[in-house]
Amino acid sequence: MKKVITFGELMLRLAPAGYTRFVQADSFGATYGGGEANVAVSLANYGHDAHFVSKLPAHEIGQAALNSLRKYGVNTSDIVRGGERVGIYYLEKGASQRPSKVIYDRKDSAIAKANPEDFDWDQILDGAEWFHTTGITPALNDEVAAITLEAMKKCHEKGIPVSCDLNYRNKLWSKEKANKVMSELAKYIDVCIANEEDAKDVFGIEAANTDIHGGQINHEGYKDVAKQLMDTFGFQKVAITLRESISANRNLWSAMLYDGNEYCFSKKYDLNIVDRVGGGDSFGGGLIHALMEGKNSQDAIEFAVAASALKHSVEGDYNLVSVDEVEKLAQGDGSGRVQR
Template identity: 70%
Template sequence: MKVVTFGELMVRLQPFNYERFVQANSLEFTFGGGEANVAVSLANYGLDAAFVTKLPAHAIGQAAVNSLRRYGVDTSMITRGGDRVGIYYNEKGASQRGSVCIYDRANSAIQLAQPSDFDWDKIFEGVDWFHFTGITPALGANVVEICLEACKAAKAHGVKISCDLNYRGKLWTRAEAREAMTKLCEYVDVCISNEEDAKDVFGIEAEATDIYGGKLNAEGYKSVAKQLADKFHFEKVAITLRESHNASENGWSAMLYDVASNEYCFSKKYELKIIDRVGGGDSFGGGLIYALLNGKSTQDAVEFAVAASALKHTIEGDYNMMTVSEVEKLAGGDGSGRIQR
């Protein structure tokens, strides 16, 4: 099984521990980005995972490429060129203080990329699955066009397409997101959303839900999933359900709607003590793609994806460094955290 993901890989700069930006004297230097995070998850699960982007040919661009190679991600389709690697600054929240993310990604190599930079027919040879997120087309009209060309080529090659809506208000407006994502979602088979994205992008929301008070209504999410599926003819819709008690403690679960069987499957809920929540949604996406490619049932697929994501919340950095057996152990009910000897 081969999966291709497409998006931006950025430098992540973060104060050590839980320091604030204004008090930090040094920053940790790592890499991350929505679709790259998914590719790392899938490579760690043993799948043939390739990441596509555009990165400068200089040393920082090469360090970004190397961060993926370290985990077995195929980087051979990455286009080299441009001058900048995008940066995001992350300040980890704790207890009642929320995390803060500041972007410095204007004029990055991928933001300035053109459709001619990517040969999608070559990229999709022998590929089974293509994944992107709503973060990537938010980079500009040119990147919307690149995503459209990728989706059209994927369909021509019989490739399944998944998309995580991932609305980022710092990158574009709701109107811009709706226009672009409406066009792109016509090609998508599996849609991943959360309690806010469907509302922000398409104006579809769950009733009787208070995301800030940590109260979620299961029936409302069934309605959201069905509305999304009816609008775009998705095969499956996954909705992650995050109950934010505070920045350090979240309830975490998900629902997967299978249109063909009209089946709504809710996962078990995990009460998380968060080490690092960045990449939590991406690890869900990676887990879901792996589970569906391996023929898991709707219930087993959502359980695997949620368990994968729960484990990611215990790991520093964007990337989820978990194995299939570790995820299946938790999904099977062993959340004891006992030492392995």
């Protein structure tokens, strides 16, 4: 069992049932999720000592959010209690050619009001073997960006590998601000995770001859993107997820991992989507697990993509699958036949 630290915001997710639109809804189902919390749940399911670090209010909604992590074995002892509100996001599931829609209500959430004194990184990181965060967290405000940078610097001092999913969100900050902040954080990142758009939006690095909206992926273009990222920032590994969107319900899903020597592409999965939120986070959790377990680059990317393919079949943000289930899919058993 390896100790892994993830740092970010845990939010309340409110969603109409099924494919009901916001304006049709008479009620909203309540679950919890957030990029780094989703990764922590994946890693706890894989048997790791996964710690999620954040700040949540001391009231009952904050406790309910915290309990949602404890339920799946995530260590919540480093979550600071304080502040007044849990961030909220509303999710309307897309169908066919109608895309999903997210509306944020997260201003002045507890983590957004955090200050550096809330987190003793020497204590939090004691015994840790990995640290993970995303570009969503520093996007909250300058103070949280500074906290993220402090954590990464401590990891660098202690020799703890750092992974970061760029996860650009245009509703949280501009491309210019993202470039400035993430360029500084990138100095301390060992494993960079991105998708078709992130490298372009954050760093202005774009794959040639690729149309993300038309569903066309050019492998050579992504090789170039990964090499540029590594050459520019000195990352040890660059992982890029490749989503070919045929419709809101059907995607082709694969990924690439570049380790400085070889470009490893995974097999491609044809997904009939139940819930795509958290798909990238489940990829990150799978990749972290695979790398900590010493898998080679090809096996690591196969495990990560298989994990995220399974997440698209699971309702909610959390990827509730086991190592055995992921390994079976990665090894080619994707029939979906009943297991007895």
